[in-house]
Amino acid sequence: MKVRSAAVICAILLLAGCALAQPVELTNEHLTVAFDPEDGYAVSSIYNRETDVEFIEERPEDALNQNRSLFEIEVQSQTQTVLLTAADAAEASHELDGDTLTITWSGIESQRMPGDLTVTATVRLPEDSARAFFRCEVSGETTGWLWQVDFPRVFGVRDFADCQMSLPYYWGRLVRKLLRLARAASLEYPEPASMQWLSYWGVDEDRDPPLAEEEGRDSETGWTPDYSDAAGLYWAAEDSDLYMKRFAWNPTLPGEQMSFHIENIPGLDDWPMPQFTAPVEVAYQMPYAVSVGVFTGDWLSAAEIYSEWAEQQRWTQRGPVDEWPNQTPNPGSDQLARWTPPWFREIGFWAKYYHEPAKILPEWGAYRKWLGVPVASHWYRYNIARFNDNDPEHLPPDPYLLQGVRAARELGVEPMPYVLATIWDTDTQSWIRENARESAVETASGDILPWDIGTNIFAWMCMSQEQWHAKMREICEKLIWEHGMSGVYLDVLAAGSPKLCYDPDHGHTVHGGNYWGQGARELMEELRADIRRVDPDACFFTEEVGEHLIDVMDGFLTLDITRSYTPGGEQVWPILAGVYHPYTILFGSDATITMPPEEFAIVYGQQLIWGSQPLNSAVTVPAPQEGDPSSEILREYTRAYYVAGHPWLMGGRMLRMSVRPKDAPQGRCGIELAADEYTTRYSAINNRLKIWTGPAVMASAWERFGDIGIVMANISGEERTIDLTIRGDALGLNGQQMVRLWPEVEQMGDAAGERSLTLAPWQCAVLCITGDTDAAVARLNELDEMPWELEVVQDGPIPSVSGPVGSLFASSDVPVANVPDGDGVTATAQQWNEEGRLAPMTGRQAEATGAAYEGRGLPRTANEQPFALLRRLPHTAVAREPGVLVVSGDERHLLAVVPG
Known part of the structure; x- marks a missing residue:
């Protein structure tokens, strides 16, 4: 570690002013982070030494008074709210000790809220690390309660000619040229933020192809230019305990600059808030470190950084898919409670269908015969009540449910019924008789937190409460043990957002804390242990995805592609797959064969190449037909997934693959595909039109079993020829062969080099780079017979x-x-x-x-x-x-x- 400022204490009277002080730096061979004492110790430099890129720019002339304080404290009383920053401190000082910088601001107060607060920040830059680790403490007294602590705050982040940002919004988001998009926002964790990291990267010239505009708007992109040389900024919370927080960014600052910060929400010991007649003691220590660093590459490079931390967390300790046992673990064991049975891993198609057995059975049967692959169904509206009425009480069911479930299992369909697992209908007898109000989320005003669905008022339930956990165990046991279901779909457990609860009798801190994420984990741990006593093979999933539930959910229903609002320049992207694909199972979108084939292919094709089990969704389900393009796409993509793509698309590790137009310059990526340009449109929820511009042949690459799998899908109605380049040196190849696994097995010779491949309209191709072609071929799945x-x-x-x-x-x-x-x-x-x-x-x-x-x-x-x-x-x-x-x-x- 090289320290460019002496290890001494330097005090500065912020209010009175003093002689100019030099920036205080932590630096090593990867990174320099500097803080300016003249600016209240604001971050003045984040310098990527490997790429010679400085991320922090000086204030523009039209924002010379911009407050770049490293922290902002929100203090509340019953009558007012005050924001405090470094500018409100009487003095500030720092101390350097080896690789750690400690900054202290003292005498912080406001005339409106008298007090004497001290904020202490520590920043550590380990010797061989490209990341610095930030922590913060607040102590002293003030005339109110500590409501929010924004830390660390970094301003002046520069723009690039071509820049992008990744967000952990459920499956993930890619934001392109975010300063032009000019949308300030924040993202709550543990949901909808599925992970705890952001990344931002850029280059000083536009990469080919440039950002496309169609009909006066930015289109979504399927291109993945080679950004392996880009300068990147990494931002993450290393929080194993699931504290509620918000990741915030603002690309609307003067001078084409951005800011990033994390909003920390302290827990309070009591409620309601008293009247403050004098200052009271405050003590808050941020319970995790924030990692700020640099990297070279794009979002996948940043995902590799986060993976190093994620693979040490409890939610990944059962190991990747390759380590999951095929045999049922011992009864009553923790391994059994966290086990995902083979049948769930082998699902080839999800049927997201609705209503009574006499309606849904022929729909299941038609698709089972059309596809010939193992089918699972998350089953909606199987009970008498209208949709969501009486949640979570989903019985009594529609007629012939027991017979329908038995027939489904004999068809080769695993039925998993819907239960909304976060709310309780306030007009049900169970709500009244079981006094469920005691376990509901309580707002700051002492009311339930309502969710209005139709004519019904539901109460959000507090995830920390055992009564709610017990209710979920009761409902699931009825459906699985008494009615023979294969498992249960527990909706919204990962698809909502953490609800702040102010009931002091719940046994958790009020306001902030980690009771929401921890409570959801405890609910699932207890539920799985209980249900696995009666059915060791029972499985559970929820809508959307969150890292904190990876080892207690067998899979996640990802509806991002069609359900999520994304403004121009922002789109759904498989960010989570870059970290957790080897550790969990994703499936789904709202794709249905009633879509035009061009629309269906783009939605269903993205599921395929992003490593998601295929899914078809419809309330009234049309039978697939020979000669119908969408029916043919459904069969082609689904069978390609199950027969040949399954070894990589379920459990594989995502690899970088560059996909560019044929007339664009070559990159240096180990796997590169050049394709024809293609533009199409599709509709998301509420008929929001999206325009997609990219390759006519989508593709992705994965690693598993020591082999590399490449999955392609022609999403157009025309024959297409692609050019595929495999750079052996970049991939470390040594004589490996290329074998085509779909639609037919074909030996293609040495993997390294350039080759062209022609795909028929709507056709898939699955290739494998392997040192053992026999083993690769032996992993192919066979289609089922259905007698x-x-x-x-x-x-x-x-x-x-x-x-x-x-x-x-x-x-x-x-x-x-x-x-x-x-x-x-x-x-x-x-x-x-x-x-x-x-x-x-x-x-x-x-x-x-x-x-x-x-x-x-x-x-x-x-x-x-x-x-x-x-x-x-x-x-x-x-x-x-x-x-x-x-x-x-x-x-x-x-x-x-x-x-x-």
Whole structure:
């Protein structure tokens, strides 16, 4: 460590002024951070020594009085709010001790709020680190309570000709040329901020292609130019304990400058706030360090920095996917509670469908047969009440739920019903009888925090409270143990934002603290341990994603692409995948085949190349059709994911891959793809039009098993040829081969070098760079066979099904008559009629079903079930008239009545 200012105490009377003092610096071979005593010890330099780039600029002439204080304190009383900075200190001093700088501001007060506060900041720059670590303490007394501490604050961050910023907003956001976007904002943690870091990087010239404008607006981009030489600024909170905070940035400052800061929210010991007649003691110590540093590269380089910290946290301690056991861990063990079973890892398609079994079963069946891959469904509106009415009480269900769940499992579909896991309907009997008000979030005024849905008022529940945890265990046990579900979708646990609670009887600090994130973790830890007693394979997921839940959720429903508002110049980007993809499972968007094919391909294609299990979403689900482009895209992309892409797209580590226009200059990235330019449009939620400009062939690269997988998707209706460059030196290759795994296996020779590849309209390609082609090919998944027929009627007899000679069909609901019929067998579901004799099964549905009948009970007479699943058994029988009556059967047993 080289210290360019002597290790002495330097005191400066800020109010009276003094002789000019030189900036105080911490410096090493990577980074210099400087603080200006003449400016209240504001940060005056963050210098990337490796790229020779200074990030902090002097004040512009039109902002000479700009307050760049390293901290800002908010103090509140019942009658007023005061903001205090270094300018309010009587004096300030610093001390250098090796790699650590300590700055002290004392005598801080306001005429409106008398007191005597001291702020102490420590900044440490380890010898071989490109990051400095900031901490802060506030002590003394003031006439109010400490409400917020903004620290560290950094002003004067420079612009670049071509600059971008990454945000951890759920899946992630990419913001391009953010000073031109001119949008100041903040991001709350633990949600919607899924992680605790930002990055900003830039170069002094526009990279090809430049930021595209379509129809007078900035379009989204699919291009990934090579920014491996960019100068980057890294900003992170290293908080293992999940304290509530906000990451804030402002690119609207004079002189084309930006600022960054973190808003820390102290916890208070009591509530309500008293009347202050004299100063009271204040003591706050920021419970984590903020890391500010530099790097070379883009967001993926910054993600590698954050990964070093993230991989040491408790939410990653079960290890990456490759370390998850395939065998069920010991009963009652912590490993079992945190285990993700193989069936969840092997999901090839998610069906986000709705309503009663008689409606949803044929929808599941149609897509299962169309795709031939393992299917899971998060199941909405399976109960009598209207959507969200009576949350979290989702029973009683629609008719034939037990039979529908059993049929779903036999179809090869894993049903996981919806429960809103953060609010309680205040007009339910359970809210009243169980006195749920005691466990609700309480506002500063003593009220519940309401969420109005339709005509109902729901109360946000405090995540710290055992009563709410117990209610979730009760609901999930009913659905999984009593109704046979494969798991439960616990909505909003990662998709809301932390709610400040002011109930002093809850056992947590009021106002700030870490009770929201810790409470959600405790809820899931207790829930998983409880449910895994009765079903070791039961799984759970929630909407959106948060790092703090990675080891207690089996997966995360990422709806960012179509649900999130993004202004021009900002777009959804797989930032979280750059850190946590090896540790968790992501899936989904609101893609549906009712979209035009160009729109469907862009939304579904992004899911694919970003390492997300594919998902289709619809309330009324159209059957996929041969020759329909969107249906064909669905099948092509889904099968490419499951058969060939799965080893990398579930559990792989994302690699840098440059994707550029064919006429753009080459970069130096190890994997580079050149493609035709393509522009399309798609609609997000509330019909917000988005315009996307990028490659006609999307692509991503991943590492796993020591191999590299490259996944491509032609998102256009035309044949496209791409140019792929593999730079062996950059990747450290030594004779590895390239093998194509989709759509057909093809040996392509040495991996290193340049090659062209042609993709048919809407076609995918999956390539593998490997030293063992046999092992790479052996990892391919096979499509499933489906020896079953699902029959559903509106009103009348259940249709018969046919099979070859010797076939036997069975149903888990009723006996099945298997009768010889010429060259085959006709199988008919049977039921007992009023005379007690077997007769062909009949069924009946209400005239109005689905969304039209929400909130009203449907017919549920036992002998009018309108569906039957007939499974072809792995047994054969050569039978004469009257045939074989199969009472029950599967691969392990057969109970039948045979002639003779």
